[in-house]
Amino acid sequence: RPRVLSGIQPTAGSFHLGNYLGAVRQWVALQDTHDAFYMVVDLHAITIPQDPAALRSNTRLAVAQLLAAGLDPERCTLFVQSHVPEHAQLAWVMNCLTGFGEAGRMTQFKDKSAKQGSDSTTVGLFTYPVLQVADILLYQADQVPVGGDQRQHVELTRDLAERFNGRFGHTFTVPAPYILKETAKILDLQDPAVKMSKSASTPKGLVNLLDDPKATAKKVKSAVTDTETVIRYDPEAKPGVSNLLTIMSVLTGTSVADLEKSYEGKMYGALKTDLAEVMVDFATPFKDRTQEYLDDPETLDSILAKGAEKARAVAAETLAQTYAKVGFLPAK
Ligand code: TYM
Numbered sequence: 001r002p003r004v005l006s007g008i009q010p011t012a013g014s015f016h017l018g019n020y021l022g023a024v025r026q027w028v029a030l031q032d033t034h035d036a037f038y039m040v041v042d043l044h045a046i047t048i049p050q051d052p053a054a055l056r057s058n059t060r061l062a063v064a065q066l067l068a069a070g071l072d073p074e075r076c077t078l079f080v081q082s083h084v085p086e087h088a089q090l091a092w093v094m095n096c097l098t099g100f101g102e103a104g105r106m107t108q109f110k111d112k113s114a115k116q117g118s119d120s121t122t123v124g125l126f127t128y129p130v131l132q133v134a135d136i137l138l139y140q141a142d143q144v145p146v147g148g149d150q151r152q153h154v155e156l157t158r159d160l161a162e163r164f165n166g167r168f169g170h171t172f173t174v175p176a177p178y179i180l181k182e183t184a185k186i187l188d189l190q191d192p193a194v195k196m197s198k199s200a201s202t203p204k205g206l207v208n209l210l211d212d213p214k215a216t217a218k219k220v221k222s223a224v225t226d227t228e229t230v231i232r233y234d235p236e237a238k239p240g241v242s243n244l245l246t247i248m249s250v251l252t253g254t255s256v257a258d259l260e261k262s263y264e265g266k267m268y269g270a271l272k273t274d275l276a277e278v279m280v281d282f283a284t285p286f287k288d289r290t291q292e293y294l295d296d297p298e299t300l301d302s303i304l305a306k307g308a309e310k311a312r313a314v315a316a317e318t319l320a321q322t323y324a325k326v327g328f329l330p331a332k
Pocket residue numbers: 005006007008009010018019020021022023024041044131132135136144145146147148149150153183184185186187195196197
């Protein structure tokens with residue numbers, strides 16, 4: 001079985017629709033065909049300041065949401081990044097292989113650091129992508145299921161894997177991104193020129209899965225479209241409507257072509273009303289299941305303990321090989 005690895009940050013509390021459609025939904029599907037490793041990346045979270053109590057509870061909340069979305073600890077390895085110390089250890093080695101300029105060219109770093117002053121931008125944020133490289137290489141992942149915004153980080157991973165292998169002999173699998181074209185970039189409902197993200201300029205454009213369903217329905221109904229009236233998939237000319245069609249298509253399992261047919265001659269309002277209902281029907285049981293997992297912290301802890309144990313077995317092996325290749329004296 002090919003191996004997949006991916007991660008999600010716990011910082012936002014609720015996952016948003018972009019996280020789910022762009023990544024987590026694929027994680028669930030890949031459990032049956034791949035040897036799957038999924039984690040909540042708390043080490044990445046502290047690259048920007050976090051309140052310790054909030055970080056702890058958001059980490060649990062992220063795990064509960066992943067289980068509610070359909071991750072099954074019997075079919076995948078689900079763990080928290082800081083429970084596996086090898087991530088930080090391999091990241092150090094990778095830091096020493098990464099060019100300063102190379103790291104400086106990472107667009108997510110450039111975007112995030114541009115919004116802060118240089119003294120509130122941490123060195124951790126700068127090396128964030130290198131930690132991600134270590135995450136992926138530790139598990140010898142063949143594929144990395146993510147949204148389109150993570151493509152550059154997977155490219156860096158490939159470059160560093162090849163660089164290490166070239167310098168020290170074959171050690172790491174060179175991973176490929178696993179990005180589904182349709183859902184690679186779910187757009188902000190108020191500003192379909194940008195991706196949906198937790199740092200959206202207005203909360204009205206961001207659909208959080210754990211939001212009150214009524215609020216979600218309202219956001220969908222007030223989504224920005226265009227001045228035409230035809231319900232047609234055309235991401236260039238009609239990004240707003242196309243985004244709604246994509247979301248509807250994935251959540252209902254209906255092709256976009258079939259949706260276009262069924263909405264022929266109908267107004268945007270019809271699509272929005274139906275999508276609002278579909279969203280609420282999806283989010284309501286998701287929210288309930290998340291709460292059930294949160295209400296049972298013992299089960300959650302035991303899932304994470306088993307996950308960390310499985311993950312460490314793989315990670316420790318890769319780290320030991322790496323240390324040997326680099327020339328570290330073995331500890332006796
Ligand atoms: P994070 O937590 O920002 O996002 C989690 C996943 O959601 C995807 N995503 C989207 N997909 C489509 N449309 C959107 N609007 C949208 N917004 C977010 C992201 O692409 C991501 O797949 N750096 C990663 C976490 C990470 C990681 C890893 C991923 C750490 N280590 C190793 C893969 C492998 C991140 O910040 O994801």
